[in-house]
Amino acid sequence: MMHEVFEKLRDLQDVLSKKFDIDRDMKEIPKILTTKTELLNRLKKSYIEKNDDLQRKKERIKEIRHKMQEAERNREHSEQQMDVIKTQREYEALDKEIKIAKEKEEDSRKLLQKEEKNLEELAAQLEREENLIKKQEEEIKNENNRIKHELKEKGKLLKTLEKEEEKITPGLDEEILFKFERIIKSKAGVGIVPIHSGICTGCHMILPAQFANEVRSGESILFCPHCSRILFFQEDEEMPGEFEPIYSSHDDEEDEVFDDE
Ligand SMILES: [Zn+2]
Incomplete structure (x- = not known):
């Protein structure tokens, strides 16, 4: 009599330990996604910050360009004045104004070149990050599908084991x-x-x-x-x-x- 019970318990042990293993797996499997999702969120955050920076840089370039044009107009105006000056003194004052305007123009042009180069680099970086985000999203999607499939299979296996368990347990x-x-x-x-x-x-x-x-x-x-x-x-x-x-x-x-x- 007891011999039978022990045998049943041993059979049940096989079923139960398999069941518990599957249970544990089913809890562990979705955790793979946590790390990947965290990485994606970090990438997105960095992208948003850099994109804000990009917009600020664009604004700054606009301002510099505006200043440059202003200096250009001032210079042209002073140059036109040259035709109508009457005295040496007026000439000297105008000449000074032209020089200053030219310097401002030149400074703005240099700054503009520098800022445009920065902008270009940042834009390239953003493009790389955008691709990385897309790749990561794709990976997560695939992983999610794989996990769903795996959980479904494990769920089926669990059902089979539960049926086996139901066959063994009566009488215990x-x-x-x-x-x-x-x-x-x-x-x-x-x-x-x-x-x-x-x-x-x-x-x-x-x-x-x-x-x-x-x-x-x-x-x-x-x-x-x-x-x-x-x-x-x-x-x-x-x-x-x-x-x-x-x-x-x-x-x-x-x-x-x-x-x-
Ligand atoms: Zn013991």
């Missing part, structure tokens, strides 16, 4: 099932282990002799007092001295999983 004690699920979840998929020479093969701790005898008798479902796994006895595998007992009782493995009890 609800409380045992509840505990068993939790052990498998917390003990990396292993919730039922055989004992060897009075030692739990799950955590390698020595079991009290009386307790080991109870396991051996196979009359009830017993949980390892150290790692909480269900224990069973396998006659053909019982080989004295095969396992080295470990006496220290505190590593992660030994944490009690039934903290609500």
Whole structure:
């Protein structure tokens, strides 16, 4: 009778550990997108900032061009005046004005060239970033589709496993099932282990002799007092001295999983 229960539990363990693995995967898979989305947001932010900068530079160029034209007009006006001057003094004053206007014109022209070059570089940079954004968006779209597909497949697999689970669980004690699920979840998929020479093969701790005898008798479902796994006895595998007992009782493995009890 108990032998059958242990067999069912072992079958259930296979199904449950697969189920939990898939569950974990399904939670992890979408996280791949987080990093890519964060990168995209950073790119977009940088693009907006640079684009604002580009607009400011354009405005500045307009201003410089305006000043240059003004200086040009002043120079032309002064040059025309040259034809009508009467005195040396007037000539000198006008000549000075022309020189100043020419200098201003020249300064503005140099500044304009510099600013236009900057603008050109920034525009090229913006174009590169725009392409990068498009590429990243495309990548995210593809990744999203891939993830959707993968989650759908995993979902199907999960359904199949749930059906298998439904076939195994009838007749098993609800409380045992509840505990068993939790052990498998917390003990990396292993919730039922055989004992060897009075030692739990799950955590390698020595079991009290009386307790080991109870396991051996196979009359009830017993949980390892150290790692909480269900224990069973396998006659053909019982080989004295095969396992080295470990006496220290505190590593992660030994944490009690039934903290609500
Ligand atoms: Zn144990």
